[in-house]
Amino acid sequence: MRLNGVEIEDTFAECFDIKIARILITAYDYDLAEIAAREATGFGTSVIMCPAEAGVEGRAKPEETPDGRPGIYVQICHPNKKKLEQQLIARIGQCVLTAPTASAFDALPDAEERFDTGNKLRYFGDEFEKLLDIGGRKVWAIPIMEGDFIIENDFGVVDGIAGGNFFIMGENQPSALAAAKAAVDVIAGIKHVITPFPGGIVASGSKVGAKKYKFLKASTNERFAPTLKERVDSDVPKEVNAIYEIVINGLNIEAVKGAIRAGILAAVRIPGIVKITAGNYGGKLGRHAIHLGELF
Amino acid sequence: MRLNGVEIEDTFAECFDIKIARILITAYDYDLAEIAAREATGFGTSVIMCPAEAGVEGRAKPEETPDGRPGIYVQICHPNKKKLEQQLIARIGQCVLTAPTASAFDALPDAEERFDTGNKLRYFGDEFEKLLDIGGRKVWAIPIMEGDFIIENDFGVVDGIAGGNFFIMGENQPSALAAAKAAVDVIAGIKHVITPFPGGIVASGSKVGAKKYKFLKASTNERFAPTLKERVDSDVPKEVNAIYEIVINGLNIEAVKGAIRAGILAAVRIPGIVKITAGNYGGKLGRHAIHLGELF
């Protein structure tokens, strides 16, 4: 199959289950909401070595937010529910409570599974905290230096999807990168998904384990390394010299599919893109498969 | 003492010892270097609940960098050397190696104490990695999807300073915040320091332990909470309705002093600022004291 002249490989992205919390951070304006959101979701690309996978989902208009202020949705994800709860406490407590003018509301009000993160963090108020109602939400007002920090009492958790992905193969590094950036830009406009890697883009791929260094859990995937294409059994086409992956987490499989679709459509519009493919482990590791061919 | 009509309290900022690594991230351009730098230093406001304190120090011109590309200096800090080393591996491995076009160089070449972080991460190359010399540095080239990831073999660590600080008291929240932003902007132009909190600004202060919830290690400092000033024995002046703190970590005490000085000079220029003070624990916890009055 070809889109805009670019080959779309007949393969699938293999996705995994993950627990996701979704927080709505409001502030005076979008710049301030983004300051809190970026700090709270940093160091959050992959649970291989980061304490969570996290990212900015997008903007909430004032009419969507309980306090009528501009807002930003973020997602924090972890396969382990207990670790996710710890991350919520730490990331909200250290990066939103401390951020200028920021408040933290739940953005999964219909989720049955819930963390009482606000109830735990309110102890920071040392009994000066107060229970309030804002827009029908049960929130805590904790007196701090800038005034009162507002946090909702509890936050929903859902069973979401991690590892949605596609690979962009370019004739040189700048073309693959420009396509990756275009894809991330477009995905940023889609609800319910995040792209947790730096700038939404992944420069490195890995295989499970290693061939030479047996003590490793993961190592570079040499089959997708352009500088090795002459030396190993390679999946890099001859005219390709750089590859970027876009990794997408989302609240549900439909949202992730929509993001992959939109991202690919954006990527193939950039000159110098040779091929689009996706990453999987033959279906052995994740229970969700998104076939690229079925998206178009 | 008064600066631009604003009272500077006769007190001191109490600072602590911390281990600091300093990394120079280079990329195609500053935007791309910043994408890696922001991800690598996120979730890094305070070691109370973050795995490290981390922040962006500033830009490196191409002539300062080993590869002649634009660069950004970041600092990663932890009181515990072992934990700092783990953070270096995780933050570079997950947030710089994965970031588009980014390379990681040591920015403390004269430090005697060193981590061989590059030597540890190079195993990701599964024996395809190669040792190179770039600008006189011993670096590893690890084949990944975008090409080769370049990382220096080892990174220096120094005994730095954490918790440099001052407090900005404003007649309302926007004035205190505008002054805090002005201070952070100016400090961003100073070498060797970072402001690790969100946007460089701290909206909440804490005291050691708690009065009511005895199980807490830290709780809100009600003496600095403007919404409580009528109810408790308060340090908030009558005309003050919001306070922000600027926290500064740095490679040495002189750099931190310079940052506090420049930050205060910027803050007092904003209308509505009533008073500048600083945080300390009477000298019981940290071994460095920076007296505000001696800075001017």
Place this chain on the structure above:
Amino acid sequence: MRLNGVEIEDTFAECFDIKIARILITAYDYDLAEIAAREATGFGTSVIMCPAEAGVEGRAKPEETPDGRPGIYVQICHPNKKKLEQQLIARIGQCVLTAPTASAFDALPDAEERFDTGNKLRYFGDEFEKLLDIGGRKVWAIPIMEGDFIIENDFGVVDGIAGGNFFIMGENQPSALAAAKAAVDVIAGIKHVITPFPGGIVASGSKVGAKKYKFLKASTNERFAPTLKERVDSDVPKEVNAIYEIVINGLNIEAVKGAIRAGILAAVRIPGIVKITAGNYGGKLGRHAIHLGELF
């Protein structure tokens, strides 16, 4: 009337007729589209001394654009149709044609009145230009250094509204400014309007003519100058020390009303805001009146 405790004065914003062209600039990604959009709409705050009033309206998702790329809508406005046409030629020719990866499409396809700006600019192609169809649009492809510049043959013009406004009065400059920024942020999410002043905010107000310097067409409105409130017959309340105006142009009166409403709702949420009012000339100069009280 009061909103969030802030007085909304019982007055009206007086608006004027203006001709508006609306251009959809597409590019690889939003950053690149914005580079073209900002250059093309700069030096465009007021036709008093700028050659046009111009601003960025907002983003277009790829599915809204003829070429499937991310886009940004801009508006260029002038009361005089001929001058507006000249501005379109100059601003597209100098700031979009020259901008990396940018294309220029008409964003008022239903407008009956039209400029053949693309047909005029295509002569730059020196007979190498070609007529194409992109997404059902008649466009010109003009060979340039980066490849082909794409511009639609003709652009619609409508009778729009200029000078929609409201004033934010704050107890100090930072509070009035934070409220103005919050208002502009929220208005940026509303379709069909622009805020043409720097950052969307106006720091100065004017009256028609002058009292002392008779040769002037416009001079400062001393009744709204906080630093003169003790010296002149002033409209500045005693507790107010700074005022910002938000000026809104839009395709129709309903869009402008919606923007004023949303902007005021955002502004009154910022601490330190004392009063909201609006600017008019008693109805003598503009034929549209927007009464603040009727918006809520």
Place this chain on the structure above:
Amino acid sequence: MRLNGVEIEDTFAECFDIKIARILITAYDYDLAEIAAREATGFGTSVIMCPAEAGVEGRAKPEETPDGRPGIYVQICHPNKKKLEQQLIARIGQCVLTAPTASAFDALPDAEERFDTGNKLRYFGDEFEKLLDIGGRKVWAIPIMEGDFIIENDFGVVDGIAGGNFFIMGENQPSALAAAKAAVDVIAGIKHVITPFPGGIVASGSKVGAKKYKFLKASTNERFAPTLKERVDSDVPKEVNAIYEIVINGLNIEAVKGAIRAGILAAVRIPGIVKITAGNYGGKLGRHAIHLGELF
């Protein structure tokens, strides 16, 4: 000659004389200074159809500015002195006076030739304006809505250089663009120069007059149009598919040379760059020649 493997053509950039004014815009912080600076320098790529050539030069630290606030230097350029003066009045009066918290100071204090722009704009104060001394400068304080607008009485003008340039030829559009962006980023760190085009980059080149449309003063330079390379006598190498030009104006020829040198060094580090050249008219139009080969 080759740099990093890229051919540097043995040719020269032809530059022109131009009058330049340099303004230091200060504000609360860099974001606010930049808002004024971007509006004041917009619609300012080339005097062919823009009313001036204008751009942001770079940041001024608080210790460099008369009022101790963060600042941004901008340049406004025109070959005609009278038109430059008009542009200064219009751009400062409409885009700096109206911008939140912005002040306008002269940044060419040693220039003998001077415009009394501040003295002309102060009439806007309608006799409420006052003469003050700030940091040894003679400035006017004009009462406006946000408080007082501060503008220096007069501004220096110097004989500067326009049209410094080099061309980046890439194997595809994204590579040429990434190199252009890297070059602009690096040039932004160099004193006394601006890159007036959108994002600092020029996507189109022109020749004097036209071959087919004789009424035109300028038309596309088909010799540098990659999509025409098979159809015309072309200067586009076979493997090149996109070209961007960086245009530099500066206070003196040395600054422009330094910028071209630094920009080329940055550009050749990006993968996919085939050749660097420069634009000239055989020395017939401009009196300054910068030979690329002499820069290295």
